[in-house]
Amino acid sequence: MELTRKFRVTGVPKTIVNDGSIEILGALPEDAFVRGVLGLPEVDSPPQ
C-alpha cells in the first residue's frame, strides 16, 4: 500500500523506472515498452 501511495498508482499496470524518473501507464507493445523504459522517443508507425 505504501508503494502504491508513493508512486500514486491509480491505474494498472503502471511501470516505474528508476524510482520514478519514468512512468508508463498501461500495457504497451514490446517495442514501445522498451523505448519507454529506456526513455527513448516513440517511433511513429508507417501509415497503412
Place this chain on the structure above:
Amino acid sequence: MSLLSDQDRQAVRERLSDIQQTVRLLLFTQTIGAPETAGLARQVLDELASLNDLIQIEEVNFVLERDRAAQYGIEHIPSIALLSGDEDTRMRFIGAPAGYEFVSLIEAVVLAGTTDSRLTEESRALIAANVTGPVDIQVFVTPT
C-alpha cells in the same frame, strides 16, 4: 486443498514444461506477525512447485535473516526473489502472487528457467546500445 482446478493445473504444468533449469523461489516472510498475504503466498508457491520438479521453494525468515533480506533488497513481506539455479535473476514479487499476478509469476518462473528472454533482436539492440547503468523497473499490477 488445491488452489487450481485440475484443468488449470494441467495448463500451468504445460506452460512450465518449457523450464530447462532449476528455479529457486525465495519467499521472504516471518513466523510471528506476518500479514495474511504471507500464508497465501506460501500456498501459491507450493501449488506452483507441485507442477514442476525444477521449481524449488525456500522460505527465508525476514526477521531472523536480515542480512539475507538485505542481500536481495527485500523491504516488505511477503516478497519473492527468483533465482535461476544460484544466480539472482533480480526479479522480485512483492505481495502474494494470486489472481492476475499468478500469471505474471508463471511467466517470470519460465523466464528464469530458460535462457531465452524472447525479446526481439531490435529490443535487444536498443537495450545494448542504451543501457549504461542500473535500471530498476517496478511494475504495479494491482493498485492495493
